[in-house]
Amino acid sequence: MQNTIIGIDLVDVKRFNNFDFKSKLAKNIFSENELKAINKKSKSSETLAGKFAAKEAVKKTLEENVKLNIIEVLSEKNGRPYINFQDKNLKRKYSPKISITHSNMQAIAVCLTEIIL
Numbered sequence: 252m253q254n255t256i257i258g259i260d261l262v263d264v265k266r267f268n269n270f271d272f273k274s275k276l277a278k279n280i281f282s283e284n285e286l287k288a289i290n291k292k293s294k295s296s297e298t299l300a301g302k303f304a305a306k307e308a309v310k311k312t313l314e315e316n317v318k319l320n321i322i323e324v325l326s327e328k329n330g331r332p333y334i335n336f337q338d339k340n341l342k343r344k345y346s347p348k349i350s351i352t353h354s355n356m357q358a359i360a361v362c363l364t365e366i367i368l
Contacts, residue, residue, distance in 0.1 A: 258311030258362040260304040264355060267299035280306070280319045282337065288325075300358035301351040309334055309347050312364035317341065324349065334362075343367070 271277060272286050281289070285302060292298050302324040309322050323335040334347040347364040 254366045256312040256364050256366060258308040258364070259360070260307035260311070261357060261359045262300045262304040262307075263357055264296050264300040264353065267296040267303070270296065270299055278320065282320050282323045284325065285323060297353045297355065297358060301353045301360060304358045305332060305334075305349050305351050305360035305362065308360040308362035309349065309364065312347065312362050312366075313341070313345065314366070315341070324351075 272290055277286060280303065281299075289295050289298050289302065303319075305324045306319045306322045310317065310319070317338070321337045321341070323337060324332055325335055326332055332349050332351050334349055336342045336345070344367060345364050346367060347362050349360060349362050351358065351360040353359070
């Protein structure tokens with residue numbers, strides 16, 4: 252039996268202007284892989300906001316309370332975002348699909364998660 256849960260989140264991009272990639276906050280929100288990939292982008296504020304919105308959208312679909320840096324938002328070669336949980340139990344229990352979009356002012360993400368019972 253499978254249940255499907257939807258989560259959505261909206262973030263103001265300006266929250267991530269002048270973001271300190273080496274701060275404790277950065278490490279609590281983003282994984283090392285994410286920080287390296289984002290730091291290379293020219294529109295890092297929009298990317299950070301989009302990934303943060305995605306993490307919050309995913310988190311809203313989970314039964315457990317997890318730290319944001321356990322939820323990795325990565326991209327396939329074609330740019331499509333996907334979720335990688337840095338926890339084996341979460342990987343076995345959940346199958347999330349994510350969509351992210353942003354403007355220069357806001358980012359929004361929607362997550363559709365199948366809970367595998």
